[in-house]
Amino acid sequence: MTSSRRSAEKPATIYDVAREAGVSHQTVSRFLLGYQGIRPATRRKVEEALETLDYRTNITARNLRNGRTGMVSLAIPSLNQPYFAELAQSVIHAAREVGLTVFVETMENDKERELAVLSGTRGNLVDGVLFAPTAMSVDDLSRLKIGFPIVLLGDRIFDSGFDHVAMANSEGARAAVEHLIGLGRRRIAVVGVEPPRNLGAAHLRFTGYRDALDAAGIEFDERLALGGGGWIKDDGVHAIERLIASGTPFDAVFGFNDALALGALRGLLRAGLRVPDDVAVVGFDDTQDALYSTPTLTSVAPGREEIARIAVGLMDRRLKGQSSAGGPQEFQADFHLVARESSLG
Amino acid sequence: MTSSRRSAEKPATIYDVAREAGVSHQTVSRFLLGYQGIRPATRRKVEEALETLDYRTNITARNLRNGRTGMVSLAIPSLNQPYFAELAQSVIHAAREVGLTVFVETMENDKERELAVLSGTRGNLVDGVLFAPTAMSVDDLSRLKIGFPIVLLGDRIFDSGFDHVAMANSEGARAAVEHLIGLGRRRIAVVGVEPPRNLGAAHLRFTGYRDALDAAGIEFDERLALGGGGWIKDDGVHAIERLIASGTPFDAVFGFNDALALGALRGLLRAGLRVPDDVAVVGFDDTQDALYSTPTLTSVAPGREEIARIAVGLMDRRLKGQSSAGGPQEFQADFHLVARESSLG
């Protein structure tokens, strides 16, 4: 029991502990890993030494030896977007349940950075990637050779070759618009439209919008399709200001996410329009913002918790199962429409 | 040039590259680290081999050897709170500028988990911790022996012995309340009050509130001090509902954060009160939510970007400077009040 080593100095290793306990480092390792074949006397010596030296296992060393880190990265556009911040929290929670740690990486809607995440530059730091791209195309994705498990999040991409947890983008959008139609609205503006170049939430939600219109026999009016910006609140404000300025009549707005819808809401109210009396508003994502706006915002809840849980589950299975555990899996989370004041009054 | 190794198999190591190039692994390492003393011919062979084998450096191995990871953890309550989500994004950005990577860890206002972060359980995975505790006390903090740099975020703690980047909590709160007083309000309710047991944003903001009242010669009315819950929107709603139910007259509300203020706003509007005509509302944090509520929310902007930048800078200095680069540093970010519709009309 040579209680050496000053306290705040270099952390103790298993070798230090072994010396302190008068055993071999391997015995210490065995103890730490919970092996059974250790005599009570030895066990006690090791326990004491661990205590005296305040041993902490060096995770980096373990990771190197094991070839795994137990971390997965969650690659999203930005934590400034409430939906993704909340998704991140849900994923962190779900991962914790299965013993994984989440490394949050933000890509800022930048194609280069999205590609960088998959290039494995951060190689061996994480075992896999939960990937929610917005800028890159399906082609970009399939062109890459990737050496670790990937689970795609959020959009409906078929045949990407990867596991994929989708929101019910088109179905949810359709439900939102049908809700508006059911309330007697016919001139439904849509905010957040994008050219169909990317991985596609915008495209899919637009499809849902069109489907609902078609089903109700309402003709699509191009002037009601607003886009050109990003998907943050400002874009919603600007879009609705342009629409109002254009003089095009409308009695409802469907925003492709809550931020856009809330921006639109803001623009409407500032222009003196009443919500929902003059214009009903519906969003998508059901973020906390939707719950506390005035009026509260009707929104499509995409099943964030479920998405997180399934995605983490898929990743976990890939990581555990040797090599590839079967072909790519597709999941779609259940959604539901949460009707609130912005459409019901 | 024995182009061996199948593509998607185990990633190539420097040894593989060395064999491919016909040199020693050390030469490869030198090349990768940018050493000068390498003959052009050798250099070319290495470059080719790296290319052929699609080499990626194993960060875990490098970390083990170097004893550092280049990662710092940002420990916050939750990404579900917009202020912290936005702070996280700012910190990630600031860290990237100085070549650090951020690992976001959420502690859920749980004292155990806050302590766990500092216990170094995650030892050697990060080089330091940017720490924004809410549940533990100053005593808890000083009781711990900690083996890595820490920078405290957000509250004004003196003599903690650690670097610390503070918001202007009391000053900001005082400015908010003075703003209300300047508008002729005298019955100013305050939401988010807590017993002064923890590290203290609540306490400090309350102090600012009292200071402003005192300076204006307004007597403090205990019935206007609302607390008992957390700091999320629901708590704001409930607090304001209780206040209204109590019949206590009031003409303004100061929420200790935007979430509380927006919750209060929501409660007021639902109760049929007009904002700001009947009741003016001011929040704290200046999150994006404040910008897009209706009415828009007056709020204290605590200088989030600056806080992030300074905190990362302090951490960077500690990590670079051997051992301890001087005593603990205290910083306080500049704040400013952003007056919007909820107080100006």
Next chain:
DNA sequence: CCGGGGTTCGTTATCGATAAAATCGACGCT
């Protein structure tokens, strides 16, 4: 009383990188 089998523990090898020390040549100078 000796040998087989099981427990307990120690020795050596390994993960993939970087650092320090050693080697090998070519070159210049006396």
Next chain:
DNA sequence: AGCGTCGATTTTATCGATAACGAACCCCGG
């Protein structure tokens, strides 16, 4: 020609953990 010097590379050691293997010791039966 002999020798020191410098530059380019290779060899060996190291970070801290886990895995594989082997040695020492015990118990027990024949």
